[in-house]
Amino acid sequence: xxxxxxxxxxxxxxxxTEVLEKRPVNLDGFVEEWPEVGMVAMDSPYDPEPGVRVExxxxxxxxxxxxxxxxxxxxxxxxxxxxxxxxERAMAIPAAEIxxxxxxxxxxxxEVLAVSRGLTPAKLLEVVKTMNVVEMMMAxxxxxxRRTPANQAHSTSAQDNPIQVAAEAAEAALRGFRELxxxxxxxxxxxxxxxxxxxxxxAGKPGVLTQCALEEATELELGMRGITAYAETISxxxxxxxxxxxxxxxxxxxxxxxxxxxxxxxMRFTSGTGSEVQMGYAESRSMLYLEIRCILVTKGAGVQxxxxxxxxxxxxxxxxxxxxRAVLAENLIAxxxxxxxxxxxxxSFSHSDLRRAARLLPQLLPGTxxxxxxxxxxxxxxxxxxxxxxxxxxxxxxxxxxxDLQVDGALRHVPEAEILAARNRAARALQAVFAHLGLPPIxxxxxxxxTYAHGSNELxxxxxxxxxxxxxxxxxxxxxxxxxxxxxxxxxxxDIAESLLGVLKQRVSGDLLHTSAILxxxxxxxSAINDANDYAGPGTGYRPSGDRWEEMKALRHVVSARDPxxxxx
Amino acid sequence: MKGRYExxxxxxxxxxxxxxxxxxxxxRRPELxxxxxxxxxxxxxxxxxxxxxxxxxxLRIAPETLRLQAQIADAVGRPQLGQNFRRAAELTxxxxxxxxxxxxxxxPRASTREELHAIAEELERDYSAGLCAAMVREAADVxxxxxxxxx
Numbered sequence: 001x002x003x004x005x006x007x008x009x010x011x012x013x014x015x016x017t018e019v020l021e022k023r024p025v026n027l028d029g030f031v032e033e034w035p036e037v038g039m040v041a042m043d044s045p046y047d048p049e050p051g052v053r054v055e056x057x058x059x060x061x062x063x064x065x066x067x068x069x070x071x072x073x074x075x076x077x078x079x080x081x082x083x084x085x086x087x088e089r090a091m092a093i094p095a096a097e098i099x100x101x102x103x104x105x106x107x108x109x110x111e112v113l114a115v116s117r118g119l120t121p122a123k124l125l126e127v128v129k130t131m132n133v134v135e136m137m138m139a140x141x142x143x144x145x146r147r148t149p150a151n152q153a154h155s156t157s158a159q160d161n162p163i164q165v166a167a168e169a170a171e172a173a174l175r176g177f178r179e180l181x182x183x184x185x186x187x188x189x190x191x192x193x194x195x196x197x198x199x200x201x202x203a204g205k206p207g208v209l210t211q212c213a214l215e216e217a218t219e220l221e222l223g224m225r226g227i228t229a230y231a232e233t234i235s236x237x238x239x240x241x242x243x244x245x246x247x248x249x250x251x252x253x254x255x256x257x258x259x260x261x262x263x264x265x266x267m268r269f270t271s272g273t274g275s276e277v278q279m280g281y282a283e284s285r286s287m288l289y290l291e292i293r294c295i296l297v298t299k300g301a302g303v304q305x306x307x308x309x310x311x312x313x314x315x316x317x318x319x320x321x322x323x324x325r326a327v328l329a330e331n332l333i334a335x336x337x338x339x340x341x342x343x344x345x346x347x348s349f350s351h352s353d354l355r356r357a358a359r360l361l362p363q364l365l366p367g368t369x370x371x372x373x374x375x376x377x378x379x380x381x382x383x384x385x386x387x388x389x390x391x392x393x394x395x396x397x398x399x400x401x402x403x404d405l406q407v408d409g410a411l412r413h414v415p416e417a418e419i420l421a422a423r424n425r426a427a428r429a430l431q432a433v434f435a436h437l438g439l440p441p442i443x444x445x446x447x448x449x450x451t452y453a454h455g456s457n458e459l460x461x462x463x464x465x466x467x468x469x470x471x472x473x474x475x476x477x478x479x480x481x482x483x484x485x486x487x488x489x490x491x492x493x494x495d496i497a498e499s500l501l502g503v504l505k506q507r508v509s510g511d512l513l514h515t516s517a518i519l520x521x522x523x524x525x526x527s528a529i530n531d532a533n534d535y536a537g538p539g540t541g542y543r544p545s546g547d548r549w550e551e552m553k554a555l556r557h558v559v560s561a562r563d564p565x566x567x568x569x
Numbered sequence: 570m571k572g573r574y575e576x577x578x579x580x581x582x583x584x585x586x587x588x589x590x591x592x593x594x595x596x597r598r599p600e601l602x603x604x605x606x607x608x609x610x611x612x613x614x615x616x617x618x619x620x621x622x623x624x625x626x627x628l629r630i631a632p633e634t635l636r637l638q639a640q641i642a643d644a645v646g647r648p649q650l651g652q653n654f655r656r657a658a659e660l661t662x663x664x665x666x667x668x669x670x671x672x673x674x675x676x677p678r679a680s681t682r683e684e685l686h687a688i689a690e691e692l693e694r695d696y697s698a699g700l701c702a703a704m705v706r707e708a709a710d711v712x713x714x715x716x717x718x719x720x
Contacts, residue, residue: 071715072711072712072715072717075711076711080649081649110646113646216672217669217672217673220668220669220672221665221669224665225625226625226628240715243677244677244678244717247676247677248676248677249675249676249677249708249711249712249717251675251704251705251707251708251711252672252675252676252677252708254653254704255656255671255672255675255701255704255705256672257653258653258656258657258659258660258701259657259660259668259669259672260657261630261635261653261654261656261657261660262630262635262656262657262658262659262660262661262663262668263629263630263661264628264629264630299649300649301649301653302649302650302651302652302653302654302656303650303653304650338646338647480625481625481628482618482623482624482625482628485615485618486618486619489615489618489619494615497615498615501613501615501618504628505595505610505613505628506595507628507629507630508595508602508604508610508613508627508628508629508630508631508634509593509594509595509599509602509610509630509634510594510630510634510635510637510638510654511592511593511594511595511638513638513654514592514638514641514642514650515647515650524593524596525593525595527592527593528645529588529592529593529641529645530592530593
């Protein structure tokens, strides 16, 4: 049907427009800038001018605000994040020159850090404003802390089904993820699903670290018990009212950081552009300026790393001009102040496959500590973090992109027989653990379904009430990681028990508390100390080669060059 | 953070650590590591777990270990991380419930100035946690200035 133009009697819309209107990208939301309410990515007339003044070893003025007028973020950043000894010298360097240092591979990472430790939030903003996305990617390649990139996945279930989560965790571990995260629809399911994640992860590949995103105090308790191995959803915000709405301050969060370290548990903070404007108190600042304050609060708290890149607010920067450039700038600044960066590519933000890929490449190509801080290892309908930019249906595309560009996205193709074996074994191991702990039984039918399922729709429903009673018993009975080790061993899963004990032992040494630490499948810590990024231009730094490159060449369908009828993949 | 919370170098293990040589401690310097219960890493074996000789208390980090890791953090240019480890070393002595209670007390509008100062005194008196106490007192000052103490 065509509308006719009253003036000329001609159709008002072309066939071309009709086609374009139907493109998925036009289901996305776009909005014009409105700097007064903070609806602007990184270029606002209301952001402060950079500046710093030091008197008697104390910062008395920062970014145009006197100490007496500092809000609590200003004060925390001035007193704990910025190196007072170098700040005046660092701030005197023109922003464009600092940007040149970031981009130029001949300037070593350490030289950049010697300057960045003295920069204020407004100055860091000014620096990245001089950079386009390609320059930012060049800089990120050098500034990420760990040499070898890694990846993190979400393993969740729309039914909170622990058997599904165990099987999915095993597959994700086998595919290469070194951290797995879960969360719940029904929060009281947490202990069972967190146990399932832990068991499944170790069944897939030893040394994968797991976490369960919950309210701060509960998350800490599961960590202390050894039911989870690390924590990430410790949110910080860029304005005082939003921080308070989150029922925290920089001091409460810094204390929480020390609490985790005191139990030998790895943790990182979480923040991202858009949260403040979404919560209604952006104080007329740009999204990126506020995010830089979050990054520096993280630094000041002595936390080793940060999950950022808008994360759960990605729809906000995604809707404004240069928003995805600002998201890359967040990741770059976190790396530039020497924090581990789990770089988003997390919550879904676009209906367009092209746009999903364009949003991914700025982190995938340079490499980050964790390229996704939540690749959905399940179909999007099972993703309890509201979907992800990448999901289980994108595995083959990801592997092909790695192979096409010879860029290491930290995943690999795994033959189906191996995946089925791992999923089945994970489900069986969980069956043994549930039996040993007196939890509601797991049936053979459930194990078969979890082995072959794509998502929770293909699994039998659990008796939720009985499971929740079991979950309560886990909490009341003081079940710990050691009990899971014993249960695995008693069930005949000695190797998985050994892996889990190996993960639990890490907290005695504290090696995992350092920047960008992961565990290798051999249970050795790999961090920014013993795997420091040494990129210094062409021919240097991490490049996939040798066995890893051979592994990356394998895909689901690769044919023999000599005999095109024969598949070698 | 330096200048505000002085590193407790005097109380630290005197091992002279070189991050390049000695990290990760678990594989490079295991002889320096003990659980809070005095066990070595090698003592935590599957056999010991099955014999009931390993308890959750053995799977925790000792304050001395956190201070060694703080030295490493300082040596690789991460003083804030090092100070976090030193605060953590103090908190190893504080029971889980008390840690959670202090965290909750530090939330906005959760405590009066007097309550925060009482926590700081308790941290110093009962746990020798001077760095954590200083942090709680600093929070009390900032919360007062910004109007987020409990009324």
